[in-house]
Amino acid sequence: MKAAAPALGLALCCTAFASAQQQPEPDCRKAVTQTDLNICADKDHRMADAELNTTYRLAVAAMQATDKELGEIDAAYVGALEALKKAQRAWIGYRDGQCELAGFEARGGSMEPMLVSGCLAELTRKRTDELRKIVESAEN
Template sequence: MRAMAPALCLLLVIAAPAFAEGESDVDCANATAQRDLNACAYQEYEAADVELNAVYRQAVTAAGNIDKELDGADVGAGEALKKAQRAWIAYRDGQCELAGFQARGGQAEPMLVSGCLAALTQKRTAELKEFLETQGN
């Protein structure tokens, strides 16, 4: 058994990169295996997060522009945006953790959490886009 351990370790080292590459090659339109469904849900969340971050940066700029136009005590759009974003992140994380309890400890839990993260992130992005539209951006 001890003689097999180095060979088994070598096999795992060789297989690990192939496993990592395989997840990015998943055909999400036809995914049926739970591992693939989990990977696809996570990819959807990652894409939504990239878009959110881009839109959030635009919103920070717009909030900064609002503050530039205001005097003294009225300034605070930038801080209000940051406060709202921090609160939203806490809500999102808690809500999506709760969503995972539908399959707690099961193979589908990551898919449920990632799906929730994607959906809430897309909604937040829409809210920030609406804010930008009201600012003429």
């Protein structure tokens, strides 16, 4: 009987996982349930994060080019790329702390993940705009 218990647990686990995998993605334009709202907020954050990562790579390339140009003038002027990286690391810490704080509005409740994901998406879009401006400024 003891040997059957782990096998039964594994079967239940896999059945639940398969069931969850078969659930269709919610239509985020019509999301009503808290579960769907949480899923949609997470999806929004993941999309914003993907855009941020693309824009950050462009900013890195722009700062590398800036460093190259400035280095031709004087090696002491180089540092744009390191400043970008330092700013990005600091921003990540701010974002994570700020969004954790936003979750306290519904701490432990079913709405907390939506609040955190919504905060992450909003701050990520703002940072993406900041990075875009850096890229545009470097191109001009």
